[in-house]
Amino acid sequence: MKLKIELVEDLNEDEVLIRCGRVDDTVQKIQQYVLGLSASVSKMTFYKNNQEFYFPLNEVLFCETDGDRIYAHTANDSYRIKYKLYELDEILPRNFVRASKSTIINIIQVYSVSRNIAAPSLVEFNNSHKHIYVSRHYYKDVRQRLNERSNYEK
Numbered sequence: 200m201k202l203k204i205e206l207v208e209d210l211n212e213d214e215v216l217i218r219c220g221r222v223d224d225t226v227q228k229i230q231q232y233v234l235g236l237s238a239s240v241s242k243m244t245f246y247k248n249n250q251e252f253y254f255p256l257n258e259v260l261f262c263e264t265d266g267d268r269i270y271a272h273t274a275n276d277s278y279r280i281k282y283k284l285y286e287l288d289e290i291l292p293r294n295f296v297r298a299s300k301s302t303i304i305n306i307i308q309v310y311s312v313s314r315n316i317a318a319p320s321l322v323e324f325n326n327s328h329k330h331i332y333v334s335r336h337y338y339k340d341v342r343q344r345l346n347e348r349s350n351y352e353k
């Protein structure tokens with residue numbers, strides 16, 4: 200196995216590329232390790248009332264705007280975060296993708312997507328009553344990321 204590291208000066212997001220003749224256990228373990236590292240690196244502070252909360256980003260179902268505030272939703276609660284949505288687009292890991300002008304979803308937590316060609320598509324999440332709508336403009340990106348997710352889980 201060869202290992203090569205390439206420095207790219209103007210790269211917005213780190214990228215790990217695995218070239219292989221076949222996907223075997225070793226390649227899958229490398230992939231899971233790298234994905235685990237990228238998820239654990241991203242930490243964020245969540246706020247509710249006068250408390251600060253610290254929990255893994257993978258527990259977040261989606262982030263959305265409500266007026267001039269941004270909230271991160273978990274299965275049972277919501278927390279204020281001190282970022283703008285466009286900032287979250289840049290700092291959140293790849294498993295988060297824009298679903299509408301006001302929403303970013305965690306594709307790892309997506310349970311189902313009810314496709315609607317004429318209107319926004321309904322997204323439901325694992326172990327939660329919460330749902331959001333994916334606008335037609337962002338549906339293709341969400342679909343692509345969901346397909347990538349299923350490749351990771353094979």
